[in-house]
Amino acid sequence: MRRRRGPAQHKPAQHRPAQRGSAQRRPAQRRPAQRRPPEPRGHWLLVAIAALLMAGALLLNAYAHNVVGETKPPPADYGDSAELERIRSGGPLVNVSGARPLSARPKPRTVALTFDDGPDPRWTPRLLDLLREHHAKATFFVLGAHVAEHPELARRLVAEGHEIGNHTYTHADLGAVPAWRARVEMSLTQKTLAAAAGIHTRLARMPYSSVPGAAGYGQLAAMRLLGDEGYLVTFTDVDTSDWSRPPADEMVLASLARTVDGEGAVIMFHDSGGDRTRTLAAVDRLLTRLEKKGYAATTLTDAVGLPTAHTAASPGERVLGTVLTFAQRASFALVEALGWFLAVAGALTLLRSALFAALAWAHARRTRGRPATSGVPQWAAAPPVSVIVPAYNEKAGIEATVRSLVRTDYPGQVEVVVVDDGSTDGTGPIAASLGLPGVRVIRQPNAGKPAALATGIAHAAHDVLVMVDGDTVFEPPTIGHLVRPLADRTVGAVSGNTKVGNRRGLIGRWQHIEYVVGFNLDRRAFDLLGCMATVPGAIGAFRREAVASAGGVSADTLAEDTDLTMAICRRGWRVVYEERARAWTEAPASLGQLWRQRYRWCYGTLQAIWKHRGAIVERRPFGRRCLGYLALFQVMLPLLAPVVDVMALYGLLVGDPLPVVAVWAGFVALQALTGWYALRLDGERASVLWALPLQQFVYRQLMYLVVIQSVATAVLGARLRWHTVRREGTFAMAGPAVAKPAAGRPAVRRGRTVRGANAPRRRSRP
Template identity: 70%
Template sequence: MSRRQGKRRDPRGHWILVALAAVLTGGALFLNGYVHNVVGETHAAEADTGDSPDIDRVRAGGPVVNMSGTRPQSLHVARRTVALTFDDGPDPKWTPQVLDVLRKHGATATFFVVGAHVAENPDLTRRIVAQGNEIGDHTYTHADVTTTPGWRTRLELSLTQKALAGTAGIHTRLVRMPYSSSPGAVGDHQFAAMRLLSGEGYLVAFTDLDSKDWSRPGVDRIVKAATPKRGAGAVIMFHDAGGDRSQTVAGLDRLLTALDKDGYTATTLTRAVGLPSAHTAASTSDQVLGKALVAAQRASSAFTGSLSWVLAAAGVLTLIRLALFVGLAWAHARKARRMRRDRMAGRRRGAAPRWEAPPAVTVIVPAYNEEAGIEATIRSLVTTDYPGPLEILVVDDGSTDRTAEIAVSLGLPGVRVIRQPNGGKPSALNTGIAWAAHDILIMVDGDTVFEPSTIRNLVQPLADPAVGAVSGNTKVGNRRGLIGRWQHIEYVIGFNLDRRAFDLLGCMATVPGAIGAFRRSALTSVGGLSLDTLAEDTDLTMAICRAGWKVVYEEHARAWTEAPSSLGQLWRQRYRWCYGTLQAMWKHRGAVLERGSFGRRCLGYLTLFQLVLPLMAPVVDIMAVYSLAVADPLPVVAVWAGFVAAQSLAGWYALRLDNEPVSGLWVLPLQQFVYRQLMYLVVIQSVATAVLGVRLRWHTVRREGTFNPAPVLNDAMSKR
């Protein structure tokens, strides 16, 4: 594809979808955190006191209080009558058992429900009502209404009513404040909250007898605490949620058995005090809104749960990848050292094949607007210590700057400049292959320089007639800035560590365009370079592997390349790389079904670790921020530190293998905050581009001339 082609703009509309997804994700997490009382979390306030005639009137009155008038009015339960009440449900495990016990004894009760639990258990809510029981409001998230502002209290009550409307088609006029007990404990704060609740049309319920089942004191104590004295009526408080309620269920059964013998009636709270039912029919609009609320809450809960699984999967995949590739790199290093020792000792058995005489080599340099670095590239090739015949072809691909003129003006021996109209890098490389006089071909980018020993080391593996291509070791030359250091770490850990593993597994994905050696017969067998993808190096490597050739990695063949120096330039480069890799994966998808393991290993790895894992990465960041905001931050920080430590250990080993100073690892933790996000956003953009069927145009990267003048190269290599 020509660098000047691609008039269609990159797709931008999907970023609106990404932003919308981010908003919906944030909303789902916020809703899930709110309903589970971790966003805007409240706890029981300290006991408060207060003295006023009205407070004294409430304290001396009964457990049901009406404060809609000028003075509080209290109601008591009739004699030999109990109003069994259950707080904090419904719970899918314990509430059905409570209902079974009530039905067994022909009793009914009042359930003060938490709205969020109603939304989670709609069928159970309907069963409560269907069995003749009564429902009261216990707020939506079990919030302490004595400490919440008025708007929050009204919101808690309203949401619960909506949940009841959406599940059971009812509203309720009863409310019990979380963390409340008997009327005698009312203070200033509770009294103020009661005023607000009464203003919303509620009767406020307290209790006469607290079973204290929440503390699980034992069945005997629960029954004793809940048993009325001398035939008195009572409102009795139990809990059907919030923990192990097996003692509650057993105690309820024993209590009802005893009360039956004493002639007690167990009924709802409103019947016990002689009032009409607390239930009223919900309007159609409220039922619709309630169903929407229930659906939203259940969806947010399921979504948050799925994100947790994705987070766990991403963590496991990351650790597996680190452990696997460090282990394979260690095995590769041992194998390489053994082969070097065999060669030095002159052993023939098991040693790598060697050339009888250095073969003639052609180096092809495709160049498009490379005037900033082309001189350093050519000079580094000419000053090689390679002892065999060497030809250097510079293929100018229609440059609009002085690239060709500079190459010609150098007048260096063995260097030829070929000019052609702009046709793209694959076209330039095919032109070089056609003009090449020799059968061993080396391809090098126009912004890259070789060390003197690079060509000699790069050609050596081709002595094995089964080897069709050799990947060299790419180094970042401009690594002084933060962006350059990040890329240096990525090249050593993410690229070269991977290539050691690919070499050992026989599934090399890419011989980089910056440095690669090829056998002409291998290139001919696949028809040369294709213009089908923007990652011509990956496409070519996969084709060679599928043709049955071995592709190996030579760590001592080092090339120094100029990496992008700004985030914008980095984005353009990686966008092209990623999109081109996706094109190559799709083009060679048939390799999965072919004989041999290349397709399954290579494409399986790329799919899992270069596509799926980056797409999971935003979930990791979202859940981390969410956890920091709504939970204890220490576990999040500890997990993050653990992953950075694991990556640092892998990075330390990779740097040691490449004889690089480990001091550069200090930038690794910083990579997690900018660089990492840029990389996974590139994957998202590339996937969207591919799915939308847009053909991406060639993205050129501005060259800075890192290796001009030549002393800069020497300085870069000396500080490895």
């Protein structure tokens, strides 16, 4: 898994294979240092701006739909004053802009039908058709947010001669909100009307208001504010309470009660906010009865004998209203798109988990309970193996690595070729001073890991090549398990099972879970699907012929192992996974080190995907399966992963948190179930899963930020330098080699690395 290069990333000169058995040194030639564009930094500003825009869009959408700043129906509002008494005893249309409130009533045998909370795309058009059938006019007190969503309905209202009033932008109780919020509510609605129909209105109706006799102190303060803004405040004579869906005949009788003596009346209905079937029926019957009684149904201002409430909006107001309308509709579209994305991403995640679990089960069933030699062709005799160890500044772990390779129980000949790639910490001398049989140390100027591997291959004496990182240790049976599938002539490479050795801390446990679930479980599926993307640098076996057919180890990418694996697959070789071939590696011990490693891995994977993009159109399915999977699940979904967190926070802060918590708990449970199965397949303890929920709050964000950084680096054309990771010497502290583990059990137990075979043994507790 580990890919290492020295401080300077130079493309090495191509190496030609040496005669096998030759001890001639062929150090890689260093190319002159070249200046390259610096790694990008400004894209984080773009990411921050995008996040702010998304947050603004979500807040605007929440505000427009009365989620943010929502006001509930007010409590009973009482109080007595001379001003209130004049309002309560007066008519339903009130002017409070002067010293004393003035009110007006509809003319005799005149009814002003008013409709609140619209326009609604379903009910308002049906209501307009009904009014046209009866040759009636009405006044619609609209919500600005609804006008912004359906401006064509506002235009139709004006075109058909109806009147529009201001009912706030989000149906906020003006008596309960600060004065600035009340002004904003009214102003935003005027702007949307300006954009939709080119008008302003002088009529206003406060949400949760009713008849004048119900007015209280809270509404009086709001009425004064509206009066100062130039509005005529509208109450009603008859509140049909159609929002509670009473029978249509009951609403008709309540309305007709005001017309017994030929009086005029203002009657309130609603054309939005729920099922308005009964409202339509009541309006139809009411208009029919009023026509028979000789009543006229008209607009509010016409009913009281005033000029129209509409005034022409200025061009500036129309422009501002257009911007507001566009912003609200864009925010609604964004939220809807994000909702669809979350649904699709969730479905893909569930499908992937189910499919990969099924494939892993099939892979495990194929090997479960069978001897290690079963199911694969057998060599006539164990072939000799060359183990290549590229090492750059691996002083902390090189001894443990080399000793573990020498102490293999593989029956054939094993040579270990350590390539010291210009280390400055004495890595090469340490390896040479061990004096172990079959170990050669080749030193060369620093030229990068691909060049070190090429040097090792050139000096390797055998056709079966095993590559291992300088911070990784093998179990004694590992080489045998790793080499055995190569007996099948169609197999060009074998991926081993990489395990995390330093898993005591939280970061180590997170990586342990990721290695078992995200890497090894996936490789079981890739084995069956024939689309292995990577034979990890920490443990892999190759047929020399396959490596040569792929053009050798290339320095074109930072993920030389992924690049080489893809090239081998494209040449028609099979790449398989052998879970019994275990290697213990040292994972980064800090978030900073983890970032550096994963940044390099992700960027290198992007380079490999781009380099091998032509595989998509090739006859073999490898390119479509492998590159398609990587592009979707390792690039696209991680790039959009911040949306999940943003939407989750949005739901927690402005909506009902229970669905968010339920979905989060469901996905954590799914991950835990998948993790439990993966750990079971690998013979690991499931107790580590306690760290899985915490992974959602730090580790997951780190991983998708790595993808964002990598994609930005690639898009901007900057060349990433090789990021080295500091080694802690995990295996050196535990012993120079690892002991053979018990059957079916890992070599690391209870968070501790098992001590080496030649280190002092301790009696374990029963």
